[in-house]
Amino acid sequence: MTTTTTTDLYSDDPQWVDVTPIPQYDGINPVAPILYTDEYKDATDYFRGVLKSGEKSERVLELTERVIRMNPAHYTAWQYRYQTILALGTPLDEEITLMNDIAMDHLKTYQVWHHRRLILTQTKQAAQELAFLVKVLGLDNKNYHTWAYRQWILSHFSDDDLWRHELEFVDSMLRDDIRNNSAWHHRFFVLFEAGVRAGDEDREALARQEILYSKERISLAPNNASAWNYLRGVLDRSGTEYSSLAGFVEPYAGLPGPTASDADTIDTENPAPQPGARLPSVAALEFMADVYEKQGGERLADARKLWTSLAREHDTIRQKYWEYRSTAAGKL
Amino acid sequence: MFSSPSTPQLQRPGHVRHCKYCLFGLPGTQVGLDASRLAIVFYCIGTLDLLGLLDSGSKPHEREEWRRWIWEQYVVSEHGAGFRPGPFVVTAVDGEDKSRSTNAHDTPHIIMTYTAVISLSILQDDLKRLDKKQLLSFLRSCQREDGSFSTIPGSTDSDLRTTYCAFAIFKMLDDWSGIDIPRAVSYIQRCRSYEGGYGQYPWNEAQGGTTYTALASLYMIPEAVQSSLRPQARLTDVERAQSVRWLVQQQTEAGGFSGRTGKEADACYCFWCSASLDILGAGHLVDESAVIGFMGQCQFKFGGIAKAPGEDAADPYHTYLSLAALSLGTARGATLPDESWKLEPLNPLLNARTSVAEWAQAKMSNAQ
Numbered sequence: 001m002t003t004t005t006t007t008d009l010y011s012d013d014p015q016w017v018d019v020t021p022i023p024q025y026d027g028i029n030p031v032a033p034i035l036y037t038d039e040y041k042d043a044t045d046y047f048r049g050v051l052k053s054g055e056k057s058e059r060v061l062e063l064t065e066r067v068i069r070m071n072p073a074h075y076t077a078w079q080y081r082y083q084t085i086l087a088l089g090t091p092l093d094e095e096i097t098l099m100n101d102i103a104m105d106h107l108k109t110y111q112v113w114h115h116r117r118l119i120l121t122q123t124k125q126a127a128q129e130l131a132f133l134v135k136v137l138g139l140d141n142k143n144y145h146t147w148a149y150r151q152w153i154l155s156h157f158s159d160d161d162l163w164r165h166e167l168e169f170v171d172s173m174l175r176d177d178i179r180n181n182s183a184w185h186h187r188f189f190v191l192f193e194a195g196v197r198a199g200d201e202d203r204e205a206l207a208r209q210e211i212l213y214s215k216e217r218i219s220l221a222p223n224n225a226s227a228w229n230y231l232r233g234v235l236d237r238s239g240t241e242y243s244s245l246a247g248f249v250e251p252y253a254g255l256p257g258p259t260a261s262d263a264d265t266i267d268t269e270n271p272a273p274q275p276g277a278r279l280p281s282v283a284a285l286e287f288m289a290d291v292y293e294k295q296g297g298e299r300l301a302d303a304r305k306l307w308t309s310l311a312r313e314h315d316t317i318r319q320k321y322w323e324y325r326s327t328a329a330g331k332l
Numbered sequence: 333m334f335s336s337p338s339t340p341q342l343q344r345p346g347h348v349r350h351c352k353y354c355l356f357g358l359p360g361t362q363v364g365l366d367a368s369r370l371a372i373v374f375y376c377i378g379t380l381d382l383l384g385l386l387d388s389g390s391k392p393h394e395r396e397e398w399r400r401w402i403w404e405q406y407v408v409s410e411h412g413a414g415f416r417p418g419p420f421v422v423t424a425v426d427g428e429d430k431s432r433s434t435n436a437h438d439t440p441h442i443i444m445t446y447t448a449v450i451s452l453s454i455l456q457d458d459l460k461r462l463d464k465k466q467l468l469s470f471l472r473s474c475q476r477e478d479g480s481f482s483t484i485p486g487s488t489d490s491d492l493r494t495t496y497c498a499f500a501i502f503k504m505l506d507d508w509s510g511i512d513i514p515r516a517v518s519y520i521q522r523c524r525s526y527e528g529g530y531g532q533y534p535w536n537e538a539q540g541g542t543t544y545t546a547l548a549s550l551y552m553i554p555e556a557v558q559s560s561l562r563p564q565a566r567l568t569d570v571e572r573a574q575s576v577r578w579l580v581q582q583q584t585e586a587g588g589f590s591g592r593t594g595k596e597a598d599a600c601y602c603f604w605c606s607a608s609l610d611i612l613g614a615g616h617l618v619d620e621s622a623v624i625g626f627m628g629q630c631q632f633k634f635g636g637i638a639k640a641p642g643e644d645a646a647d648p649y650h651t652y653l654s655l656a657a658l659s660l661g662t663a664r665g666a667t668l669p670d671e672s673w674k675l676e677p678l679n680p681l682l683n684a685r686t687s688v689a690e691w692a693q694a695k696m697s698n699a700q
Contacts, residue, residue, distance in 0.1 A: 230526075
């Protein structure tokens with residue numbers, strides 16, 4: 001692994017004396033010019049020199065690393081680095097080690113992850129990536145690029161060993177943060193979007209399992225939009241009627257459920273809200289209104305009652321939306 | 333209940349000042365923008381334009397300098413012509429020709445080309461220097477096997493942002509020849525998530541910005557092509573209802589929109605989400621006064637608009653997109669706290685002031 005200290009300038013380095021640096025041409029009156037540091041100006045002057053000469057060498061790897069560390073969004077430095085790696089036959093595991101370090105510092109930069117995809121396309125060492133990503137998500141559990149990269153790894157290399165522990169991984173992410181929508185999304189991706197895994201061939205059983213999973217999570221946090229959206233996703237994907245969940249949802253909407261009188265029996269299929277939960281839950285009201293709307297006829301009035309309570313009391317920021325739902329109902 | 337007892341005025345002079353400072357120069361800490369300078373220039377000029385202060389807030393010679401600098405980024409490469417982000421990999425020295433690629437990596441960039449064309453249209457450039465054939469061949473060279481577009485020729489770096497910018501250029505050119513539209517549409521559709529939004533790549537989490545780029549792309553496709561696509565490019569009634577639901581769900585108690593379910597509101601998503609709603613014919617569902625109240629709090633004391641209340645800096649990106657969101661709100665008839673909040677109307681598909689979008693389309697569709 002190369003190391004650089006940004007205080008040494010290439011212009012002072014005798015080893016670079018054979019490269020002609022090319023200063024940036026910025027026009028007669030540059031617009032939005034960046035007041036570069038001396039180190040950045042120096043490194044990019046030499047980088048332009050290298051671009052012109054076409055040199056691909058060990059020292060170019062060091063140069064591109066220096067540019068990238070100062071500006072990880074410098075896509076040409078990345079692209080040139082990748083070409084140099086291929087030309088030199090640089091060991092790709094070393095590159096990944098270096099990238100682990102750079103990724104940790106620049107999680108939100110596109111190029112960091114794009115470069116990694118390119119390297120992985122060559123090495124195909126996908127298994128260790130999943131472990132690395134667990135570490136990265138420990139720093140930022142909703143980092144978009146990291147999740148996107150994990151989804152790419154799984155779908156691109158798609159072998160059973162890779163997938164084997166994915167559900168456990170999602171479970172642990174959701175245990176840590178039940179409101180992490182990225183993890184909920186990933187769960188849907190794993191179970192419903194990316195092919196059928198061994199053991200998951202019975203899609204109806206899988207849907208039942210996931211409906212129960214959602215219910216349990218909703219009972220822990222009834223106002224968690226991510227869990228409700230996931231539940232809706234599972235229902236939509238499996239073609240399950242929303243009305244089949246009415247008995248579960250009603251207590252969360254503050255409505256008397258059909259079995260409300262049997263408060264003493266514990267229904268494991270329909271976990272009840274926890275004492276002290278903030279109810280009614282907006283998502284539950286919305287859900288029940290959807291159920292009533294679908295049933296139509298006289299139930300439309302019940303739907304409208306719920307939309308009105310959302311608009312006026314429970315979810316006033318979406319007042320216009322709930323009023324629109326009420327107006328549009330029955331017209332489609 | 334949202335209440336805004338004392339929404340401040342829109343700090344117009346401050347926002348103009350912020351953008352003009354950025355056009356004048358950016359501190360070294362902003363070096364991460366080196367490979368996207370043209371986009372920053374667009375956000376700055378666009379801010380002046382949306383405020384209706386381009387003419388009074390800048391001098392003719394300044395606008396001329398901006399125009400010339402943007403044209404200096406126009407580059408003809410072996411893959412066709414477009415705009416580069418800035419001179420960061422130009423290897424010509426003084427006196428040498430910079431209008432042609434100065435090395436294999438000195439190529440046009442799709443996102444920068446879109447921002448350049450809009451910026452030049454704001455500056456009322458006649459766009460006569462654009463070589464339509466070369467521009468189309470550049471865009472074609474970026475379409476990949478999976479239907480997506482790479483940012484630069486020969487790269488595998490592609491996502492929905494690039495598709496959007498390419499489609500916006502086709503729309504302005506009124507010429508889609510040589511593009512595989514069905515394949516591009518299928519790529520976009522693969523990015524749709526169960527929540528009703530779109531992710532950045534297939535299988536990714538629904539996100540406000542990429543949802544905008546997906547929807548705007550799908551709704552820019554010409555009518556004649558739309559009608560022949562199977563499955564259709566535009567959303568079905570069920571999909572539309574689901575997308576509208578997800579989009580309105582992103583408006584948070586803080587008044588602004590979040591980019592993903594359960595995240596904090598961020599000024600830029602006020603544009604991405606509400607423009608998406610406009611595209612779906614549901615812009616009237618936005619709680620406008622909540623957005624305005626949120627924006628009022630995002631205004632930075634030294635000018636510009638920050639991504640969220642309490643942030644310690646503003647930037648041209650959030651400033652422009654906030655104003656773009658307010659423009660859409662003005663057009664929808666939002667009740668404004670005072671006249672300072674009234675902005676010029678915006679074309680939600682091209683993300684440019686209506687008359688700028690018309691200018692760009694008129695000039696580009698006539699380009700040779």
